[in-house]
Amino acid sequence: MSELNEEEVQRLELLRDNLENYDLTEEDLAVLESEELEEDFEARPGQPVLAIVGRPNVGKSSLVNRIVGKRVAVVQDTPGVTRDRVAYEASWNGRDFTLLDTGGWEVDVAGIDASVARQAETAIEYSDAVLLVVDATVGITHTDEQIVRLLRGADKPIILAANKVDSAMQESDATELWALGLGEPHVVSALHGRGTGDLLDEVMKVLPLESAVAEAAPQGGPRRIALVGRPNVGKSSLLNQLAGMERVVVDPLAGTTRDPVDETIWLDGEPWTFVDTAGIRRRVHQTSGADYYASLRTQAALEKAELGLVLLDASEPLSEQDIRVIQQVVDAGRALVIVCNKWDMVDEERQAELNKELDRELVQLQWVERVNLSAKTGWHTNRLTRAMNEALDSWGTRISTGKLNSFLGELSAAHPHPVRSGKQPRVLFATQPRSNPPRFVLFASGFIEAGYRRFIENQLREKFGFKGSPIEISVRVREKRTRKR
16 A cells, blocks of 8 residues: 555555445455465476378368367368368376367368468478378378378378277278378277377377477467457458468358467567467358357357457458457456558558447447558568557556545535435445456445446546456445344
8 A cells, every 4th residue: 555645544554444344255355355366477498399280181270179078179071171270188198298280281282272281291391290190991002192292201200090999890991002102090080089198198108208399388388369250351461461471261161160270479579479360151050060060169259358449441341240350359357459451452541430430339339459461461460569568467456545535535526326216326436356357346235236336447548548458347236234233
């Protein structure tokens, strides 16, 4: 309370003592006494990386789900569902490692299929070992032979998995795979889990304890940023621009990205983990197939992130879908920055029109950070770091109980709550039990109307900032204790 003068300290103590005259629950007392702990960051070695490769539809993503132990990769009975290289955390017998799922590698393909193939080749380059998955029921194909040539040139340890061997009767199908020259084909059934334990035992024999390709990361991470928006607004283009390489597949085809893709990128001397997500087409219950699971993964990626970077296409009118995505970030309680992409491609008239649309549709979100840029050319992308840091600083802001109550006391005296039905509720005491996002609990003598809560929020923002962060305000109405005679 050192920032308070003697009079303010006495007022705070009086408010706290007065609150004890009201009926408080154990949860109330816990909120009043809560303190937030600071995270300690320490460097840890990079985890070894295992890349899973193979031609389309051999069951790579199913095997990923089996190894990770839950359905993390989108799986569908059509080839080409996975397009980017996607990293997942995995563990086997006490050893942690990173699993890289890739799209199907094919020979002599063009367009989006060529981009998918390049992502698989990059995954091999950035791995410590490779797990080649082959469909044992089909046997060796020309594409399988081409992949083996590619892997031999990469000079990485290779484990051969013969997938879709669902029973002992089918194990003879895998004997043909010895001809690939990669040693013993390890029979597995990704669908049923058969043989995956033995396969992972073999993987652990060739996977190093510390990665030769993955950088050490601070404990607790770099800050996690989710790139969200409707399809084709430029999320993948922005990630590639920031990374300085083709990290994810970019194609005019809407909905190219399906799995969330993580990439740690250094900007202005600090690391950030960006997560490229599938474009949100419509409400989750209105989607099906791969789009349905991609929507769920986008929501999960947002829940794990600290900030949502919402991309809008400046060349198109603000849509209901855009507003829904922005609200999804707010509802998740994440810091928020709105990126108006393709800004250099629109004239001044359209720029002014979009600003009016944003002001009109986001009238309750005037606190949101905005950055106008071009993901394709990199124009103004250097403004992102400042906006993200400011939003995250606001997201983590904590106001001392003394300063908060001093502010609210002056506010209530100057602008008291309106009288309703002959009663005038008042704020008895306030505290901020946590940040990320900032959450305030108001103890009141009666019901506080929504309009007055918004007034308090606006005044908090005017006084303390909170640029780029949502604020949660809850009210606990408590009755005064009746005196015993």
